[in-house]
């Protein structure tokens with residue numbers, strides 16, 4: 001069913017067709033002759049689980065950025081989407097891959113898995129941008145990926161500013177991407193921005209001739225190709241799994257994910 005948005009998404013409320021999300025014991029599958037894939041017998045559920053969303057999403061950011069072998073990539077956000085963008089960059093033979101987050105434990109985990117360079121965002125964006133420039137011969141990264149969206153960690157001042165501007169969240173990570181990218185470089189926005197923002201960095205966008213892509217990832221475009229990469233052992237996805245919970249504990253799972261906790265009360 002098409003909607004006023006011109007398309008439909010699972011789990012995105014009535015705005016996008018009212019299709020329930022897939023995290024349930026049973027789901028209604030519209031266009032079942034198109035959406036599902038046959039998974040090769042030799043692949044486990046965990047090996048292919050992330051092909052449904054975060055891996056194609058991360059890969060989209062790299063593909064939109066037209067990344068060439070040897071080019072540098074700075075990914076903002078070490079959540080599942082950002083981690084998959086890092087893995088995708090490496091699949092595409094990126095040169096330097098830099099990952100930025102406000103949480104050291106997430107950076108440590110990804111550095112251990114992939115060997116990427118990490119930067120902790122502590123106070124403001126300035127230090128992060130300087131470090132990215134230092135790592136890229138002063139030019140800035142060829143591609144910056146915003147895998148955070150409109151809900152970055154914010155201080156009281158930033159929250160008050162959003163209230164005064166009648167804005168939801170902040171575009172600070174997008175601004176940082178625009179600053180950290182090289183002139184004529186690419187910025188891919190995977191993190192969600194749901195509304196309008198007065199402070200959209202149009203000055204940087206214009207001045208540097210930035211090539212900007214954003215939106216929901218066209219996952220179907222990539223799933224078959226990416227499944228082959230998994231089957232061929234060119235990329236491993238299930239190494240990011242930290243916890244295994246039963247479906248009856250899904251609320252608890254979301255709670256610890258939402259609060260970005262490292263530990264759960266019970267392990268499986």
Ligand SMILES: NC(=O)c1ccc[n+]([C@@H]2O[C@H](COP(=O)([O-])OP(=O)(O)OC[C@H]3O[C@@H](n4cnc5c(N)ncnc54)[C@H](O)[C@@H]3O)[C@@H](O)[C@H]2O)c1
Pocket residue numbers: 053054057076077078079080081082100101102103106121147148149150151152153173189190191192215216217218260
């Ligand atoms: N475009 C798409 O098709 C698509 C698909 C899936 C998810 N998403 C979106 O991608 C975004 C990321 O998803 P996720 O599941 O990885 O979420 P997540 O919340 O796990 O990850 C976001 C990360 O950003 C970090 N962060 C916060 N402030 C930061 C800052 N100033 N600088 C750097 N990092 C900062 C957080 O610590 C966290 O690790 C969300 O907005 C999500 O809705 C988009």
